[in-house]
Amino acid sequence: MEVVEKINAKECSSRLGHISDSLYVIGGKWKLPVIVALREGSKRFNEIQRAVEGISARVLSSELKELELNGFVKRTVHTQTPVVVEYEITAYADTLNDVLNALSSWGAMHRNTLKNGR
Amino acid sequence: MEVVEKINAKECSSRLGHISDSLYVIGGKWKLPVIVALREGSKRFNEIQRAVEGISARVLSSELKELELNGFVKRTVHTQTPVVVEYEITAYADTLNDVLNALSSWGAMHRNTLKNGR
DNA sequence: GTTACCACTAACCTTTTGTATACTACTAAT
DNA sequence: ATTAGTAGTATACAAAAGGTTAGTGGTAAC
Numbered sequence A, B: 001m002e003v004v005e006k007i008n009a010k011e012c013s014s015r016l017g018h019i020s021d022s023l024y025v026i027g028g029k030w031k032l033p034v035i036v037a038l039r040e041g042s043k044r045f046n047e048i049q050r051a052v053e054g055i056s057a058r059v060l061s062s063e064l065k066e067l068e069l070n071g072f073v074k075r076t077v078h079t080q081t082p083v084v085v086e087y088e089i090t091a092y093a094d095t096l097n098d099v100l101n102a103l104s105s106w107g108a109m110h111r112n113t114l115k116n117g118r
Numbered sequence C: 001g002t003t004a005c006c007a008c009t010a011a012c013c014t015t016t017t018g019t020a021t022a023c024t025a026c027t028a029a030t
Numbered sequence D: 001a002t003t004a005g006t007a008g009t010a011t012a013c014a015a016a017a018g019g020t021t022a023g024t025g026g027t028a029a030c
Helices: A009-026 A031-039 A045-051 A057-069 A091-115 B009-026 B031-039 B045-051 B057-069 B091-115
Strands: A073-078 A084-089 B073-078 B084-089
Touching (some): A009 B031, A031 A084, A031 B009, A045 A057, A045 A084, A091 B091, B009 B091, B031 B057, B031 B091, B057 B073
């Protein structure tokens, strides 16, 4: 009889599911760079494209749509001429802080570990 | 004069780099499922393939190589006939715990938030 | 003697993800 | 009149990730 904390299969796979959900939301090449760019302040479409080096309009457009769907970004259309569309991060994006901190510090640690050989 | 914590651009982009490093290591479709499977105990190649539903031999083989490179998995060849190869997770894999916990709880929270409309 | 298991690998195909280029329709500056 | 900026979309293409199928060389069970 082991006294070790055993997690049952159901709990484990739902945990895995939650992790996948998270990775789906922040994964990919551009999600985080876009979020980071918007943290500096709200921006218009072309401003974001200039801030995030290398992103194409097509990809930026789809990334912004997903970020909006997930509640990270708010899109506001100012009906002037020319039409101006403003993107800003929401307070909900801040709920990612713990995740980003954990990822950032683990990433830094890991890079160091590899550099110093094992 | 804002009292808000401002992070400069360099710090911010290195942070982004660390996060990318992390996502590179645990991202993709199969890394975490494989790690999870090995947490139950060390396994042989075909055992892992049976435990991780849907993974092909080709993909499993490459995932195991990367996991070994990153120090998460130890590969031991027992030279018998037939040759038996044993894979086990290392203690280093435990350094991921904070990351996985953060991802898991954020994912669960996010799913709930979406479910309850906004 | 056929089948199955062992740990893979090679070749090829499909799906996903990202890139490049051009275009809309309008405004304002040069 | 040309150029640039406004916010994108359409089309086509390239690259990366992953899936499918088959096969290696040996043992051991049925």
